[in-house]
Amino acid sequence: MLSIQNLHAGIEDKSIIKGIDLTINPGEVHAIMGPNGSGKSTLGYVLSGRDGYEVTEGSATLNGEDLLDMDIEERAVAGFFLAFQYPVEIPGVSNMVFMKEAVNAAREARKQEPYTAGEFLKLAKEACKQVQLPLDFLKRGVNEGFSGGEKKRNEIMQMILLQPTICFLDETDSGLDIDALQTVANGVNSQRDPNRSFVVVTHYQRLLDFIEPDFVHILADGKIVQSGDASLALKVEKEGYGFLGINYVEEDV
Amino acid sequence: MNQWLEDVIAHADTQAAGHAGATWLSRQRALSLDKLKDNAWPTRRTEAWRNTPLKPIESRPALLSPMAISTWQEPAIPDFESIDIYIVGGELKTDISTLSLPAGISIYSLHDEKAAALASQFMGKIKPETHVFGLVNDVVADAGIIIDVAEDAVISTPLRLIHTATEGVENHSRLLVNVAKNAKVTILEHGIGEQESMNTSVSEFNVADNATLHHYRFAFFTQKALHVGGCHFQIGESSYLNSTIVAFGSELSKLNVDVNYLGEHAKVDMNAMYLLAEGENFDLQSVIEHAVPNGTTDEKVRGIIGDRARANFGGRIHIHPDAQKTLAELNNRNLLLSRRSLVNTKPELEIYADDVRCAHGATIAEIDETSLYYLLTRGIPRSKALVMLNFGFIQELINAIEDESIRNWLNNMLSNRFQSMEVQVS
Ligand SMILES: Nc1ncnc2c1ncn2[C@@H]1O[C@H](COP(=O)(O)OP(=O)(O)O)[C@@H](O)[C@H]1O
Numbered sequence A: 001m002l003s004i005q006n007l008h009a010g011i012e013d014k015s016i017i018k019g020i021d022l023t024i025n026p027g028e029v030h031a032i033m034g035p036n037g038s039g040k041s042t043l044g045y046v047l048s049g050r051d052g053y054e055v056t057e058g059s060a061t062l063n064g065e066d067l068l069d070m071d072i073e074e075r076a077v078a079g080f081f082l083a084f085q086y087p088v089e090i091p092g093v094s095n096m097v098f099m100k101e102a103v104n105a106a107r108e109a110r111k112q113e114p115y116t117a118g119e120f121l122k123l124a125k126e127a128c129k130q131v132q133l134p135l136d137f138l139k140r141g142v143n144e145g146f147s148g149g150e151k152k153r154n155e156i157m158q159m160i161l162l163q164p165t166i167c168f169l170d171e172t173d174s175g176l177d178i179d180a181l182q183t184v185a186n187g188v189n190s191q192r193d194p195n196r197s198f199v200v201v202t203h204y205q206r207l208l209d210f211i212e213p214d215f216v217h218i219l220a221d222g223k224i225v226q227s228g229d230a231s232l233a234l235k236v237e238k239e240g241y242g243f244l245g246i247n248y249v250e251e252d253v
Numbered sequence B: 001m002n003q004w005l006e007d008v009i010a011h012a013d014t015q016a017a018g019h020a021g022a023t024w025l026s027r028q029r030a031l032s033l034d035k036l037k038d039n040a041w042p043t044r045r046t047e048a049w050r051n052t053p054l055k056p057i058e059s060r061p062a063l064l065s066p067m068a069i070s071t072w073q074e075p076a077i078p079d080f081e082s083i084d085i086y087i088v089g090g091e092l093k094t095d096i097s098t099l100s101l102p103a104g105i106s107i108y109s110l111h112d113e114k115a116a117a118l119a120s121q122f123m124g125k126i127k128p129e130t131h132v133f134g135l136v137n138d139v140v141a142d143a144g145i146i147i148d149v150a151e152d153a154v155i156s157t158p159l160r161l162i163h164t165a166t167e168g169v170e171n172h173s174r175l176l177v178n179v180a181k182n183a184k185v186t187i188l189e190h191g192i193g194e195q196e197s198m199n200t201s202v203s204e205f206n207v208a209d210n211a212t213l214h215h216y217r218f219a220f221f222t223q224k225a226l227h228v229g230g231c232h233f234q235i236g237e238s239s240y241l242n243s244t245i246v247a248f249g250s251e252l253s254k255l256n257v258d259v260n261y262l263g264e265h266a267k268v269d270m271n272a273m274y275l276l277a278e279g280e281n282f283d284l285q286s287v288i289e290h291a292v293p294n295g296t297t298d299e300k301v302r303g304i305i306g307d308r309a310r311a312n313f314g315g316r317i318h319i320h321p322d323a324q325k326t327l328a329e330l331n332n333r334n335l336l337l338s339r340r341s342l343v344n345t346k347p348e349l350e351i352y353a354d355d356v357r358c359a360h361g362a363t364i365a366e367i368d369e370t371s372l373y374y375l376l377t378r379g380i381p382r383s384k385a386l387v388m389l390n391f392g393f394i395q396e397l398i399n400a401i402e403d404e405s406i407r408n409w410l411n412n413m414l415s416n417r418f419q420s421m422e423v424q425v426s
């Protein structure tokens, strides 16, 4: 389904992704780990089509279609979902209106009738409860005044409502306490499906205790330097990235 | 001179020669007629009219003879209960003598001698003489009402004056409102229409000591419905004025707003928004006179300007030498939807007192790229995402409206209007 081949990309003249090959089949969970600055977020941005990120070489296809040739919103309705490391606050746009528009755009692409306000409200309330956000968060501006953890829950709520086929979760676990982590993990697990796959970017094994990955990849300096099964994450947890000959420096982000 | 003004003056001369009407009215008409005759018709060199060409009105005849109009638009606000009074085709269409009014409120027609004391005290005295179309209204307005809210009266049912533009006859209506000491009332002025016409509704409000006025003015005149109106307030000690102005644009639409602080510790919250669709024009000029100490003004003006539409905003806050401890804030933000959208904005603070806190500013906004990206990653089409982001811009002012029914109604109506506007930001 998602097939990335020899992908090179960067910003302006700076090369950040330096040759990534990755195939993600339906139903699989892939974890991506790696030091700060290695290009994990950049990979998500490039796949989502963010302006300013230029692909210089290689390809990425989603279900055989050229992902890189699509507009941002086309990628989304084609089934690509990015849960942001730092979700943006949009005061003045209600979370509810925002999500309804998004879900109905996806439905329209699938030739389904748009939800009415009433139908959508019911779904949104369920999703809101599922990620344990108070219902009044639906009425607030998108992420407006949300804490870091609440923003991450809101990302997962959107994922639940949008029903994408490939979910790229960028450090969704960072900054969460153990309860929030469990809520987020439960949200993800509830969406696991033979037709849906996940790319989970994380620094921590503790998330992978809840969401068991089929594959773990270590990204360093824009390249996948090692891939393995779940045991690779455990090894990173114990030993850091030293065994790969990488000096892991914790940056302030 | 131009055709329209000539007709107006001829009409006023005939009127003066004929029946006199109420005493204060004929006195006011005579005074204003002299001024109108002396007054130079504004040109593009007249500061107040520099960015608003009068061409759409100049070359046409003034249509001042009332027409018997029997059906008109009745703009409903869902779930909103108000006492509605209609002025259509220059005539008062509501029989005010049969209205069931709450205790503490009296309504008179413009010609009712019973309102003489009130009218001669305030009419034409709250409105500055400088507005040419205010003078026009003085001499030709025949339909209108005088609302008197008694001391200590707290009126919970809002009053709504509705003027609708109809083809073939102009609408020059007058409203005078007295909110006596400690009284509280909500007044809406609701103007609508798109047919070829001209409207100069002028309203004057006296908000006495410790009184509260919630005021709305909707200038929903579009297309060929021309409009140059005025809202003029004087406010007493410890009074509170909350005014919400919402406007669309037409070939010519302009509103003058004046606030005079007469007593200390008064407060004004004024929120104005204009949403101009393709090719529309709107001009808002506000002047706030802080003549006494300890006044507080918070004025927020937001505009969304569509393709080839033109907005003009002038906001002057004048702090007189005695007006120490004034707090005044004026802020105008505009969002242009196309390269051919135009806004002229001129917020002005004129300060002659030293112990004041004031701020003013104007911005022309651009779309926040990161927010746009976020909406796009959720599959929302670009055109819709732009609408959502831009509408958020004035949502803040809609959300500030206290009345839930008005808030919901405006929210729906304005977002629908906005969604039909095309965004052409690259
Ligand atoms: N807007 C930008 N302009 C230039 N360099 C950037 C920009 N954003 C990120 N980078 C650089 O790209 C590299 C990869 O960053 P990122 O993808 O955020 O890493 P990770 O998510 O793995 O921590 C880093 O060296 C970072 O400094």
Ligand SMILES: [Mg+2]
Pocket (backbone or CB within 6 Å): A040, A041, A042, A085, A170, A171
């Ligand atoms: Mg990152």
